[in-house]
Amino acid sequence: MIDIKYRDPSCRGRGGILHLPHGDVEIPAFMPVGTNGTVKAVKHDSVADMGYTLILGNTYHLYLRPGMEVIKAAGGLHEFSGWKHNILTDSGGFQVFSLAPFRKIREEGVRFRSHIDGAYHEFTPEKVVEIQETLGSDIQMALDICTEPGISHKDALKALEITTRWASRAKKRWENCRDDYEGKLFGIIQGNFYEDLRKRSAEEILELDTPGIAIGGLSVGESPQMFRDYLHYTSQFLPEDKPRYVMGIGTPDYMLEAVEAGIDMFDCVYPTRIARNGTCFTLDGNLALKNEQFRLDQQPIEPSCTCPVCQQYSRSYLRHLFKAKEILGPMLVTEHNLHFLYQFMAEVRLSLKEGRFLQYKKSFLDRFSKRTF
Known part of the structure; x- marks a missing residue:
């Protein structure tokens, strides 16, 4: 098996x-x-x-x-x-x-x-x-x-x-x-x-x-x-x-x-549950899109992310979707969060294969935090 x-x-x-x-x-x-x-x-x-x-x-x-x-x-x-x-x-x-x-x-x-x-x-x-x-x-x-x-x-x-x-x-x-x-x-x-x-x-x-x-x-x-x-x-x-x-x-x-x-x-269920509330994974921690600070933010959720959501939509637009209670908002952030975790696990597997997992773990966690901003 x-x-x-x-x-x-x-x-x-x-x-x-x-x-x-x-x-x-x-x-x-x-x-x-x-x-x-x-x-x-x-x-x-x-x-x-x-x-x-x-x-x-x-x-x-x-x-x-x-x-x-x-x-x-x-x-x-x-x-x-x-x-x-x-x-x-x-x-x-x-x-x-x-x-x-x-x-x-x-x-x-x-x-x-x-x-x-x-x-x-x-x-x-x-x-x-x-x-x-x-x-x-x-x-x-x-x-x-x-x-x-x-x-x-x-x-x-x-x-x-x-x-x-x-x-x-x-x-x-x-x-x-x-x-x-x-x-x-x-x-x-x-x-x-x-x-x-x-x-x-x-x-x-x-x-x-x-x-x-x-x-x-x-x-x-x-x-x-x-x-x-x-x-x-x-x-x-x-x-x-x-x-x-x-x-x-x-x-x-x-x-x-x-x-x-x-x-x-x-x-x-955490990654999809928080997505429905407008919270996204980024390399710098969780990002709460509903916050006022993102009203004019034209960046993607995570600038280095290759998911379709980050390639097409800004934080400002996604925040608008949640504020307007449009169903597309939870759909897009769910897609981003799952894509983020899949790429994260691909990096984890590569670090294991190359015998550098503990270094990867430390560098990732030094940047990532569970605090929402």
Whole structure:
């Protein structure tokens, strides 16, 4: 499933190719999030033209709307949405985690209320595999329990134990998928912010020998230092011969930290979400287009950027679109942000190949900041 082509000798960073049913993916790779079968505010063709060949779909949201009957009738999510490349779908575990007042976790699975109409539904590990098989996911995630920072060791251990048992059940069901389904199952490491539990979860999930491994339960509200500490601590247990995925990170600083730790894949709604509010990535940090200082600014968003948006439109014009509430504004900034991240990851891969990743990381972060101006 994975070919590692090069490694940076100064860290755990690595690069290569991920082989998936709908084509190869260069890694390390950022994956745009397409919650409802679409990356918000941008056409599939535009996403593919940037170079992306792997995006995310959301099992929880697609299950509720339009529902499995609709997607099955179309022949799967690829056919339904018109996306010709790879799709990773999450298990719905994070969405259930975020709906804490409306769900009940049991050994069998999790019962939850729909955020759409309040109706009750149940996800079991087996059902989640079946949903993702129907979707035709190229990568599917096992159902897990994501926990928030600050819970007790006892509660974190209980969640870990259920996650392991659910992963085992998911693996058994995945092994009995229909013959023409080629999607790969990833197990998810949990353990909250306890080193002994992280180590135990890693050992138990790796014992199941799923095709890929994800680190879950990070970027869920903890401090940046805690994120870094537990990312590097957990990643040391990951095998060399499997794809490694950290869920839910999408800022350049966190992505660079993940690459240094040897992570191959990551995703987040952050780049497209901030775009819809008029915030753009630049090499000098995030730029908030709605600010008055850009009213007469005839520069592109990022002068060195080669994306179609920066080649054609000024900050002044884009600011006007947002102030006038024109839908074109979010569309254009979304395209820029995704293009920026794709080029960023291409530079990351080149720095790994040339054995200078740590220098690249330092020089990039010395210029880039998460402060908005």
